[in-house]
Every structure is written in C-alpha cells, then in structure tokens.
Amino acid sequence: MPYPTFEQKLEKKIISRFQKAIYQYNLIQDGDNILIALSGGKDSLCMLEMLGRRMKIHNPYFKAEAVHIRMDNVNYQSDTSYLKSFADGYGIPLHVIATHFDFSENSGKPICFLCSWYRRKQIFNLAQKLGCNKIALGHHMDDIIHTAMMNQFFQGQFSTMPVKLQMKKIPLAIIRPLCLVSETDISQYAEMKGYEKQKKLCPFEKESHRTNMRDIFNTIEKINPEARYSMWNALEAAGKLIEL
Numbered sequence: 001m002p003y004p005t006f007e008q009k010l011e012k013k014i015i016s017r018f019q020k021a022i023y024q025y026n027l028i029q030d031g032d033n034i035l036i037a038l039s040g041g042k043d044s045l046c047m048l049e050m051l052g053r054r055m056k057i058h059n060p061y062f063k064a065e066a067v068h069i070r071m072d073n074v075n076y077q078s079d080t081s082y083l084k085s086f087a088d089g090y091g092i093p094l095h096v097i098a099t100h101f102d103f104s105e106n107s108g109k110p111i112c113f114l115c116s117w118y119r120r121k122q123i124f125n126l127a128q129k130l131g132c133n134k135i136a137l138g139h140h141m142d143d144i145i146h147t148a149m150m151n152q153f154f155q156g157q158f159s160t161m162p163v164k165l166q167m168k169k170i171p172l173a174i175i176r177p178l179c180l181v182s183e184t185d186i187s188q189y190a191e192m193k194g195y196e197k198q199k200k201l202c203p204f205e206k207e208s209h210r211t212n213m214r215d216i217f218n219t220i221e222k223i224n225p226e227a228r229y230s231m232w233n234a235l236e237a238a239g240k241l242i243e244l
C-alpha cells in the first residue's frame with residue numbers, strides 16, 4: 001500500500017481533531033439543529049465542510065443551516081454566490097442577511113466591536129427564528145489561545161472564548177468545533193482545497209492586540225513547540241473551556 005501523501009495526512013489530521021472536539025466537549029448531540037456562521041474566511045469554510053461531511057454520516061444525527069452577514073456600509077466584498085454553492089455542495093442552505101450599523105453612534109466603542117456586536121445580533125435572531133439550538137463559530141485553537149493571552153495581559157482575567165457556551169436566558173449554545181485545530185493546518189488545508197479567498201478584506205482590519213499576541217505566541221512556540229498544549233491544559237484544568 002502506498003504511503004499517505006502530505007495532503008491525505010493533513011485531511012485526516014483535521015478530521016480527527018474535529019471529531020475529537022465533538023466528542024470530548026460534547027459539542028453536538030442527536031437532534032441538534034445548528035446554525036453555521038459563515039464569514040467566507042478559510043476557518044468558517046473549513047468548519048462548514050467538516051460539519052457538512054459529518055452530517056452525512058448521521059452520527060450524531062443533526063441538521064444544519066448557514067448564515068452569512070453582509071455589512072452594507074463596510075467596504076469589503078464577499079462572493080455570496082461562491083458561499084451559496086459551497087454550502088450547497090454539502091446540502092446546507094445558506095441565508096444571506098444584509099445589515100448595517102451606525103458609525104457615528106457615539107458609544108465610544110471601537111468600530112470592530114460595534115460591527116461584531118451587530119453581526120452577532122443578526123445571527124442570534126436568525127437562529128431563534130429557525131428554531132436552532134446551537135450556533136457554530138469558526139474559531140480555531142490559535143484564536144482561543146490568543147484570546148486567553150489578551151484577557152490575561154489586558155483584562156487581568158484568566159479566561160477565553162469557551163468551546164461550548166450555553167446561553168443563560170435563551171435556549172441556544174455557541175460551539176466552536178475547530179477548537180482543537182491549529183491555524184496553520186487550516187491555512188494549508190484551505191490552500192490545498194482551493195477555497196476562494198475573500199475579494200476585498202475589511203478596511204478596518206489592521207494591526208491589533210490580536211496580531212501582537214500571535215507574534216508573541218509564535219516566539220513562545222519557537223522556544224517550546226508544546227506551548228499550545230500546555231496553555232490548553234491550563235485553560236481546561238481551570239474550567240475555562242466549557243460554560244454551561
């Protein structure tokens with residue numbers, strides 16, 4: 001039998017990490033109705049592919065729909081016809097919602113915060129309208145670790161984005177099925193599968209604390225290549241990965 005190629009090994013690795021997350025953190029159960037948040041970036045495309053492939057196996061048995069939010073007054077472009085046909089390829093209907101927010105709103109909050117808040121609001125509204133009990137977001141392991149670093153260094157808290165978060169007031173949970181997958185693996189996979197890149201990125205997306213954390217963490221990983229697992233274990237031991 002021929003040795004598996006790099007591509008085959010990468011695909012197997014991503015699938016096995018995705019499955020491990022589903023079982024280890026009990027992210028998906030029989031009968032779930034999941035709304036997949038699809039930005040059009042590599043992470044949420046990969047998440048949709050993994051969920052779509054898993055859905056066909058019927059173990060666990062769940063249904064899924066997807067949503068893409070377009071901010072009309074932010075100058076970026078996503079190819080919605082590509083996103084529709086991508087989701088369609090896995091039998092997942094895509095809802096596209098156009099919305100906008102008021103830049104002049106004098107709340108003192110940064111634009112990225114406001115944009116993300118309005119986007120989340122639309123996603124939550126649609127999930128409730130469709131009777132979904134879960135929303136899947138495409139954050140990966142690096143996102144979760146960088147957030148933990150930011151919270152620790154800027155907020156004085158040891159916390160992060162949980163892999164599963166049950167809302168207190170509404171019957172909805174947020175899940176992050178790519179939580180055990182690294183950004184490098186997703187980038188290589190996206191390249192290998194020929195995922196289309198977004199046409200024009202958001203003009204407000206620039207240097208941020210998140211970019212700084214990524215650079216610092218890259219340096220840490222050069223010193224200790226196991227650092228991410230150490231950080232993950234610390235978050236797990238402190239009960240920061242699940243909020244029920």
Ligand SMILES: Nc1ncnc2c1ncn2[C@@H]1O[C@H](COP(=O)(O)OP(=O)(O)OP(=O)(O)O)[C@@H](O)[C@H]1O
Pocket residue numbers: 036037038039040041042043044045067068069070119136137138139
């Ligand atoms: N416009 C959007 N419509 C629907 N979901 C979104 C949108 N923007 C972000 N999301 C969801 O929130 C997650 C995190 O968003 P973030 O902005 O960090 O990711 P991104 O860099 O835009 O794209 P991706 O994570 O897909 O590569 C996304 O993975 C996706 O699940």
